[in-house]
Amino acid sequence: xxxxxxxxxxxxxxxxxxxxxxxxxxxxxxxxxxxxxxxxxxxxxxxxxxxxxxxxxxxxxxxxxxxxxxxxxxxxxxxxxxxxxxxxxxxxxxxxxxxxxxxxxxxxxxxxxxxx
Amino acid sequence: xxxxxxxxxxxxxxxxxxxxxxxxxxxxxxxxxxxxxxxxxxxxxxxxxxxxxxxxxxxxxxxxxxxxxxxxxxxxxxxxxxxxxxxxxxxxxxxxxxxxxxxxxxxxxxxxxx
Numbered sequence: 001x002x003x004x005x006x007x008x009x010x011x012x013x014x015x016x017x018x019x020x021x022x023x024x025x026x027x028x029x030x031x032x033x034x035x036x037x038x039x040x041x042x043x044x045x046x047x048x049x050x051x052x053x054x055x056x057x058x059x060x061x062x063x064x065x066x067x068x069x070x071x072x073x074x075x076x077x078x079x080x081x082x083x084x085x086x087x088x089x090x091x092x093x094x095x096x097x098x099x100x101x102x103x104x105x106x107x108x109x110x111x112x113x114x115x116x
Numbered sequence: 117x118x119x120x121x122x123x124x125x126x127x128x129x130x131x132x133x134x135x136x137x138x139x140x141x142x143x144x145x146x147x148x149x150x151x152x153x154x155x156x157x158x159x160x161x162x163x164x165x166x167x168x169x170x171x172x173x174x175x176x177x178x179x180x181x182x183x184x185x186x187x188x189x190x191x192x193x194x195x196x197x198x199x200x201x202x203x204x205x206x207x208x209x210x211x212x213x214x215x216x217x218x219x220x221x222x223x224x225x226x227x228x229x230x
Binding site: 109 | 161172219224
């Protein structure tokens with residue numbers, strides 16, 4: 001059973017509009033969440049993270065929101081640009097979640113296409 | 117230098133071959149990782165090294181053998197693989213072994229087992 005779920009395999013957005021990528025998790029022991037971006041033929045690249053003690057973290061055009069009670073996080077990209085077209089992975093970790101220390105649990109990814 | 121370099125980028129091998137995947141980083145990171153990613157699946161952790169010592173082995177079959185010769189290098193030795201082992205193998209590093217640090221990934225080695 002997947003502990004980190006990205007239920008939308010793909011998302012298409014017009015340039016300049018907002019992209020919202022969603023991620024749900026099941027394990028309440030997760031306390032740190034990250035978003036990675038992956039272009040074809042490249043490894044995942046860290047984008048932004050959030051600790052469970054916060055509900056929002058912003059970095060330029062990228063904002064991550066965390067709703068602990070709903071076990072849900074989202075990544076907002078505004079304004080979206082064609083260069084943002086990539087696969088976005090949500091990942092979670094936790095010191096005591098029962099998994100291995102240093103182990104990130106990834107979602108399956110959402111492919112974002114930003115159309116000019 | 118913020119790169120994790122993996123070689124080779126592509127590898128095709130038969131089930132009786134012995135080959136190795138290599139990973140290198142010069143960021144002074146003390147934790148290094150091997151992840152396996154199959155098509156349309158998330159990356160899955162295989163091994164973690166912390167300070168050149170194997171810290172985690174996520175129940176990986178013995179036909180995969182990791183090695184960390186020094187703090188900058190991480191190898192994955194492959195022997196008697198099966199076709200289902202065909203996947204993208206991603207190396208990553210982080211400053212320390214912790215749950216709050218970002219991982220820096222290499223581009224991956226695309227392995228095909230015939």
